[in-house]
Amino acid sequence: MRNLIKMILKIPTFIVFLIFYIEEVVRANLQVAYDILTPKHFMKPGVIAIKMDVESDIEILSLNNLITMTPGTLSLDVSTDRKVIYVHAMYIYDADELKKQIKSGLEKKIMGLYR
Amino acid sequence: MNFEINTPMEIAAIISLVLLFVALILTFIRLALGPSLPDRIVALDLIALLILGVIIAYVALTKEIVYLNATVLLALITFLATVAFARYLEKRVL
Amino acid sequence: MIILEWIASIFLVTGAFFMLVAALGVIKLPDVFTRMHAATKASSFGTGLMLVGTIAYFREPFIFLESLLVIVFIFLTAPVASHMIGRAAYLLKVPLWQGTVVDQLHGKYNLHTHELLSDSPPADSQNIAKDLKD
Structure with a gap:
């Protein structure tokens, strides 16, 4: 019963999250289209490791999905002890800045959705 | 297969079919060239999604909505095929 | 209802355009990982837009449900598929592009x-x- 009430209370958060997700997908695709259609590419791709605070299966899956669908990043693998996620990014001008962005932006959203 | 090209939707369907066929040709080039096996898997995955798009454009052109059922199956099978290929390559490394 | 038909046509053509962008990216970009960026994002988004176009065009409950099912399924599975391919590519030691800054x-x-x-x-x-x- 308590779980049911909790789920019903989460519905507005979920709708906000869905709008955020669609917005991110549209931005990601506009960026990909821009990258591909402009002739000269000034990419700086690379693989970076990001420490995760989320723990359960569904949270890690959502974080993976969100990272892949947001602009410029693609999740490659999760370490066996489930503490670190490896992310391939298109533009790495400052690796620490990007890590901070993903942690404060996407991971906070996931935590707000499931906790 | 009988259709007329009058309404905006039919014109749009024809345009999208042309775009999708160009995309299919480009992806087949990558499938043939692909320096490594993962490149080819990426190309195969993309080809399946492009064919899904062709089915949707065909449905919009002829209004035979029965064919929309095929998209469900194709989406399911594509995912399984891609995961199976990737898994096979990964196991072969061992 | 002609306006809805125009909107549906625009969605259909935009979706097909994004799929063409995905194919161009697969041809043009330099290594597997950057190609996966284009193939995963642009192709699933293109399929989603085309299905939204059919929803807006036919406006029937059954088509709405079926198309929504396919959209949700594609957006849930595309990242998993790219994750598997990326893992296999890294284990096969596919070379990264020489412009890669950090690994x-x-x-x-x-x-x-x-x-x-x-x-x-x-x-x-x-x-x-x-x-x-x-």
Whole structure:
């Protein structure tokens, strides 16, 4: 019963999250289209490791999905002890800045959705 | 297969079919060239999604909505095929 | 209702355009990982837009449900598929593009057990790997 009430209370958060997700997908695709259609590419791709605070299966899956669908990043693998996620990014001008962005932006959203 | 090209939707369907066929040709080039096996898997995955798009454009052109059922199956099978290929390559490394 | 038909046509053509962008990206970009960026994002978004176009065009409950099912399924599975391909590509040692600036995944895979470490391997792991080989 308590779980049911909790789920019903989460519905507005979920709708906000869905709008955020669609917005991110549209931005990601506009960026990909821009990258591909402009002739000269000034990419700086690379693989970076990001420490995760989320723990359960569904949270890690959502974080993976969100990272892949947001602009410029693609999740490659999760370490066996489930503490670190490896992310391939298109533009790495400052690796620490990007890590901070993903942690404060996407991971906070996931935590707000499931906790 | 009988259709007329009058309404905006039919014109749009024809345009999208042309775009999708160009995309299919480009992806087949990558499938043939692909320096490594993962490149080819990426190309195969993309080809399946492009064919899904062709089915949707065909449905919009002829209004035979029965064919929309095929998209469900194709989406399911594509995912399984891609995961199976990737898994096979990964196991072969061992 | 002619306006809805126009909107549906625009969605259909935009979706097909994004799929063409995905194919162009697969041709043009330099290595597997950057190609996966284009193939995963643009193709699933293109399919989604085309299905939204059919929803807006036919406006029937059954088509709405079926198309929504396919959209949700594609958006749930595309990242999983790209994750699997990326893992296989890294384990097969597909070379990264020479312009790659940083690779923090280097040396983290155990090539015998396919375990992935979360930080740098201890200094004597090289010897253990050698022992396993002998």
